[in-house]
Each structure stands twice: as C-alpha cells, then as structure tokens.
Amino acid sequence: xxxxxxxxxxxxxxxxxxxxxxxxxxxxxxxxxxxxxxxxxxxxxxxxxxxxxxxxxxxxxxxxxxxxxxxxxxxxxxxxxxxxxxxxxxxxxxxxxxxxxxxxxxxxxxxxxxxxxxxxxxxxxxxxxxxxxxxxxxxxxxxxxxxxxxxxxxxxxxxxxxxxxxxxxxxxxxxxxxxxxxxxxxxxxxxxxxxxxxxxxxxxxxxxxxxxxxxxxxxxxxxxxxxxxxxxxxxxxxxxxxxxxxxxxxxxxxxxxxxxxxxxxxxxxxxxxxxxxxxxxxxxxxxxxxxxxxxxxxxxxxxxxxxxxxxxxxxxxxxxxxxxxxxxxxxxxxxxxxxxxxxxxxxxxxxxxxxxxxxxxxxxxxxxxxxxxxxxxxxxxxxxxxxxxxxxxxxxxxxxxxxxxxxxxxxxxxxxxxxxxxxxxxxxxxxxxxxxxxxxxxxxxxxxxxxxxxxxxxxxxxxxxxxxxxxxxxxxxxxxxxxxxxxxxxxxxxxxxxxxxxxxxxxxxxxxxxxxxxxxxxxxxxxxxxxxxxxxxxxxxxxxxxx
Amino acid sequence: xxxxxxxxxxxxxxxxxxxxxxxxxxxxxxxxxxxxxxxxxxxxxxxxxxxxxxxxxxxxxxxxxxxxxxxxxxxxxxxxxxxxxxxxxx
Numbered sequence: 001x002x003x004x005x006x007x008x009x010x011x012x013x014x015x016x017x018x019x020x021x022x023x024x025x026x027x028x029x030x031x032x033x034x035x036x037x038x039x040x041x042x043x044x045x046x047x048x049x050x051x052x053x054x055x056x057x058x059x060x061x062x063x064x065x066x067x068x069x070x071x072x073x074x075x076x077x078x079x080x081x082x083x084x085x086x087x088x089x090x091x092x093x094x095x096x097x098x099x100x101x102x103x104x105x106x107x108x109x110x111x112x113x114x115x116x117x118x119x120x121x122x123x124x125x126x127x128x129x130x131x132x133x134x135x136x137x138x139x140x141x142x143x144x145x146x147x148x149x150x151x152x153x154x155x156x157x158x159x160x161x162x163x164x165x166x167x168x169x170x171x172x173x174x175x176x177x178x179x180x181x182x183x184x185x186x187x188x189x190x191x192x193x194x195x196x197x198x199x200x201x202x203x204x205x206x207x208x209x210x211x212x213x214x215x216x217x218x219x220x221x222x223x224x225x226x227x228x229x230x231x232x233x234x235x236x237x238x239x240x241x242x243x244x245x246x247x248x249x250x251x252x253x254x255x256x257x258x259x260x261x262x263x264x265x266x267x268x269x270x271x272x273x274x275x276x277x278x279x280x281x282x283x284x285x286x287x288x289x290x291x292x293x294x295x296x297x298x299x300x301x302x303x304x305x306x307x308x309x310x311x312x313x314x315x316x317x318x319x320x321x322x323x324x325x326x327x328x329x330x331x332x333x334x335x336x337x338x339x340x341x342x343x344x345x346x347x348x349x350x351x352x353x354x355x356x357x358x359x360x361x362x363x364x365x366x367x368x369x370x371x372x373x374x375x376x377x378x379x380x381x382x383x384x385x386x387x388x389x390x391x392x393x394x395x396x397x398x399x400x401x402x403x404x405x406x407x408x409x410x411x412x413x414x415x416x417x418x419x420x421x422x423x424x425x426x427x428x429x430x431x432x433x434x435x436x437x438x439x440x441x442x443x444x445x446x447x448x449x450x451x452x453x454x455x456x457x458x459x460x461x462x463x464x465x466x467x468x469x470x471x472x473x474x475x476x477x478x479x480x481x482x483x484x485x486x487x488x489x490x491x492x493x494x495x496x497x498x499x500x501x502x503x504x505x506x507x508x509x510x511x512x513x514x515x516x517x518x519x520x521x522x523x524x525x526x527x528x529x530x531x532x533x534x535x536x537x538x539x540x541x542x543x544x545x546x547x
Numbered sequence: 548x549x550x551x552x553x554x555x556x557x558x559x560x561x562x563x564x565x566x567x568x569x570x571x572x573x574x575x576x577x578x579x580x581x582x583x584x585x586x587x588x589x590x591x592x593x594x595x596x597x598x599x600x601x602x603x604x605x606x607x608x609x610x611x612x613x614x615x616x617x618x619x620x621x622x623x624x625x626x627x628x629x630x631x632x633x634x635x636x637x
Contacts, residue, residue, distance in 0.1 A: 073566075073567045080593045080594045082590055083595050118601050121562065128595075
C-alpha cells in the first residue's frame with residue numbers, strides 16, 4: 001500500500017517499522033462488569049506509581065523553575081478528583097479497558113479545551129496529553145529505549161525533536177510522522193541529520209506497524225509491505241545514495257581549497273541549537289548563520305535573557321574556538337505582538353528584521369545582552385538582518401554600546417570586543433555597501449531576499465515563481481559590487497543564502513569575489529566537493545561572462 | 548458559606564502555574580471551594596476545572612467556600628490572588 005505525505009527530509013529508507021507512541025496500540029475490547037474492579041485497581045496503582053516517579057524525578061533532577069512548575073502541574077493533574085472520577089465513570093459506563101478509558105477521557109478534555117478561545121489557555125491541553133501518554137506508556141511498558149532501533153523506521157503521531165536526536169544516535173533508517181509540517185523543528189533536524197522523513201500522512205487509522213516499510217523522503221511517499229518489484233527498485237536507488245554519501249563523508253578531513261590553492265572557508269547555517277549534533281561529524285569551520293527565530297515561534301512567552309544566554313553559550317562552547325555568527329531576530333511583527341497580526345498589507349516590505357528590533361527595543365536589548373554575555377564563552381559574532389542603510393548599523397552599534405555599558409556597571413561578565421556584521425539582502429544596502437562595509441567587520445549576503453527584492457518576485461507565489469532567478473545579471477551585478485566594496489574596506493564577504501547551498505552557483509559566487517560560503521548542513525560536503533574541483537581564474541571568467 | 552468576588556491581576560491570568568498553586572492551596576482545606584465565572588461554576592480543587600475557566604487578566608471571579616474552615620480557606624486564596632501568584636502584575 002502506498003501513502004503520500006509531505007517530503008520533509010530527502011533520501012530513502014527501507015526497514016521494519018516500529019511504533020514509538022501508544023496511539024497506535026490502544027488495547028480496546030469490552031470488559032465484563034466484574035472486570036471493572038480490576039481496571040479500577042490498575043488505575044489507582046498507575047496513578048500512585050506515576051506520582052512517585054514524578055516526585056523522585058524532581059528530587060534527582062531539580063532543573064530550573066520552569067521545569068519544576070511543569071512537574072507540579074502534572075502531579076496536580078494526576079490528583080484531580082474530577083478527572084479521576086471521569087475516568088472511573090467511563091470505565092463503568094462504557095465497559096472498556098483502562099487504556100481506552102484514558103484515551104476517551106483525553107478526547108473529552110480536548111473537546112473542552114477546544115472551546116476555549118484564548119490560545120494561551122487552550123494550549124495547556126499539551127499537559128493533559130503528556131500525562132496521558134505517560135500513563136499509557138507505563139501501562140504498556142513500551143519504553144522505547146529497550147527496543148533495538150538500528151536500521152528501523154520509526155512511526156509516531158508526531159515525532160518530537162528529541163526523538164529525532166534519539167533516532168540519529170540509534171542509527172534509525174527513516175522517520176514517519178503522521179502529523180507535522182516541513183517547518184517544524186523535527187523536520188529541520190531530520191534534514192540536518194540526513195534521516196529520510198515523511199510527514200503529514202494525516203491518516204490516524206493507517207496500519208503501519210509492524211511491517212516492512214519504504215520511506216521515500218524525496219517524493220514524500222510511504223510504501224507499506226512493498227512488492228518485490230518496488231523493493232528492488234528502491235534498493236538500487238538506496239545503494240547509489242549510499243555510495244555517494246560514503247564518498248562525501250571522506251571529505252570531512254579535507255580542507256576546502258580550490259584546485260589553484262585558494263582557501264574558501266566553509267561554514268554552516270543552523271536554525272535550532274540541536275542541529276550542532278549534525279555538524280560534529282563534518283568538521284565544519286564555524287557557524288556562518290545561527291538563526292534565532294526559533295526562540296520566538298510556537299511559544300507563549302518571549303524568551304528571557306537567561307534562557308537565550310544559556311543557548312548561545314552552549315553553542316559557542318561546543319564550536320569554540322571556531323566562530324558562531326548569531327543573527328538577531330528576523331521576524332515579522334505578527335510573531336512578537338498579536339496586535340500587529342492583521343495590520344500589515346505587505347509584510348515583506350514591512351516591520352521585519354532590524355526594523356522590528358528598533359521598534360521593540362527592550363526585546364532587542366535582551367537578545368544583545370544575552371549574546372554579549374555568551375561571547376565570553378566562545379567566539380561569537382553578531383549579524384543584523386534587513387538593514388537598508390548605514391545609519392541603521394550605526395544605531396545598532398550604539399545600542400550594543402549601551403548594553404555593554406549596562407553590563408559593565410552591573411558587574412556582569414560580557415564580551416567587549418565583539419565583531420559586527422551586516423546581512424546584505426536589500427538592494428539599497430548592496431548599492432551602498434561601501435559605507436556599510438566601513439562600519440562592519442564582515443558582510444554576509446542573504447541571497448533569498450536579495451533576489452526577491454531586486455527582481456520584485458515572491459518565489460512562494462506560484463503565479464510569478466518562474467520570474468525568480470538567482471542568476472539574473474542584476475543580482476550578480478549587486479553581489480559583485482558588494483564584494484568589491486567589502487574588499488576595498490579590507491573585510492570579507494560570505495554568502496549564507498540558499499545560493500551558497502546549491503553547487504550550480506558555487507563557481508559563479510567565487511567568480512564574483514565571494515570569500516566564504518555558509519551552507520545548510522545537508523549540503524555542506526557537496527559544496528566542499530565542488531570547491532575542490534574549481535579553479536578561481538576560470539570561475540572569474542565564467543562569472544564575468546554572465547554579467 | 549462564604550462568598551467573595553475577586554479580580555485576576557497577574558499578567559497571564561490563571562494559567563497552568565497559578566492554577567496549580569490555587570488547587571494545591573485549596574486541597575489543604577476541608578471545605579468545598581467553588582469558583583464561578585459568569586455562568587460557569589467549577590470545583591476549585593480540580594485543576595481541569597480551574598484551567599478551563601480560562602480566566603485571563605482582569606476577569607472577575609466569585610469564590611464560594613463552604614465547610615468548617617471556609618473562612619481560612621477564602622483568606623488564603625485571597626492572599627494568593629493579591630500577591631499575583633508571585634508573578635508579574637500588569
């Protein structure tokens with residue numbers, strides 16, 4: 001049987017499926033009236049057991065205040081007389097197993113929460129889901145750690161980022177998440193770690209486990225119990241991919257130098273801190289773009305200074321002495337203040353990037369302070385997004401100085417000598433790159449936005465997507481101009497947009513004068529391989545011919 | 548029986564943490580505690596009840612305590628509210 005979903009992380013996996021959540025396994029049969037006593041006893045035991053487990057957990061791992069609060073809330077849920085009575089009622093009226101009763105109870109609570117309009121409250125359903133799955137896991141004793149995941153395909157309703165990491169460590173071949181989207185953290189991680197993944201089959205009833213399954217992460221297909229013919233075809237494709245990956249893996253120890261001996265420093269872009277796990281086996285030269293939007297998305301409260309500091313510090317320490325370029329938030333206003341949601345007619349030309357940071361100065365300072373403090377623990381650089389002229393850079397630098405002054409007077413440790421760079425992604429910034437370069441330690445070209453703004457094309461709009469062309473002479477002209485301006489000022493230019501991750505553009509970019517590239521983790525070795533094959537003089541000739 | 552009207556003054560309202568604190572406090576007393584918001588009345592000793600009230604900042608609630616330690620219970624709950632559950636007040 002063939003199911004189609006969203007292609008989330010490319011590649012092919014063939015293996016036996018293992019279900020890692022209870023949802024598929026709900027034991028459901030009618031019990032007799034006499035059976036109720038037994039189920040009630042199980043209920044009582046499982047609750048006492050789970051409360052003890054939570055208590056001993058919080059004794060052993062005190063964690064931070066937030067984590068302690070969550071454990072308290074979960075304990076309170078387990079002690080809730082109304083909920084316990086409801087489960088008992090379901091058992092007695094429906095004559096179902098305790099497992100089914102717990103699931104039905106959760107459905108009822110979900111319905112109650114779905115009627116709450118305020119998202120801040122309705123989101124708390126997650127605590128009830130967590131507690132229910134904790135109880136069910138205990139009942140099934142399917143503690144996934146005990147299973148052998150090697151070479152298998154993991155299936156769950158919704159695979160979490162920590163499960164993706166766990167899967168990576170245990171050599172899982174592929175992942176299937178019934179729900180989810182390409183932009184989710186799990187999807188980002190699967191791509192970085194190069195584990196083939198398909199999401200969004202949106203079929204709660206499908207029978208995937210335990211069967212032989214093929215995951216085609218490039219096409220977004222899942223084939224359950226494949227025919228011999230299907231299997232053979234995919235085995236051949238997989239063999240080719242494996243050969244190629246093995247070749248690429250050998251490049252880890254090689255330096256990224258062109259044929260004629262030019263060193264091209266090669267960095268990685270990351271979106272979430274967990275991705276550093278993917279970088280360890282690649283021997284990268286640093287992080288050329290650490291996006292920080294994850295801190296602000298899908299959550300109720302904005303991140304405070306301490307939380308950000310800990311995250312930046314961890315990444316900086318893991319990479320040290322290699323550099324980590326942290327880009328300050330690049331979000332639309334709707335992500336920060338609900339009130340702004342519908343007011344922008346044209347968000348791409350609206351309150352984004354550094355403009356948003358200037359408007360919400362408190363928020364900006366929290367982030368800058370966290371970065372400056374983390375700068376003591378590794379080599380951190382700051383980069384500003386969506387800058388349109390040099391005045392904005394001067395303002396941003398002034399704010400950094402203010403933050404440094406505050407930290408100094410508070411006696412907090414911070415980095416006084418921090419390198420500052422600008423993303424060049426607005427044509428006006430590219431045209432006046434000379435002035436901006438004079439105020440910066442480095443520039444980094446964000447090609448996605450630079451192309452979009454230069455050509456006035458939204459590539460996500462199918463009606464005009466064909467007009468989106470990275471190699472348009474006007475785009476290449478701007479890139480060359482930025483490189484020349486930077487070199488005159490004695491600083492380096494990197495490209496961190498998607499052009500840097502596509503090997504068909506590597507020669508052009510080097511030819512235009514780009515010094516460094518920052519790619520997505522999945523494309524890192526491919527681009528390195530390309531650099532090794534290139535000759536800078538030929539790159540230059542080629543680039544010039546396109547201008 | 549004691550009845551008391553009270554306003555939610557902490558910024559994020561009775562979300563998970565304050566609700567947990569409230570229920571924890573209430574269960575230390577023998578009296579029954581009901582909480583009313585408009586037409587809805589819930590058991591003040593049930594987290595599910597308190598959470599589903601979705602009492603945001605500024606909501607006015609009615610506390611109804613009944614039992615031998617009703618007065619102490621109400622006083623204690625009032626104290627929680629007036630301290631803003633130890634979080635930022637708006």
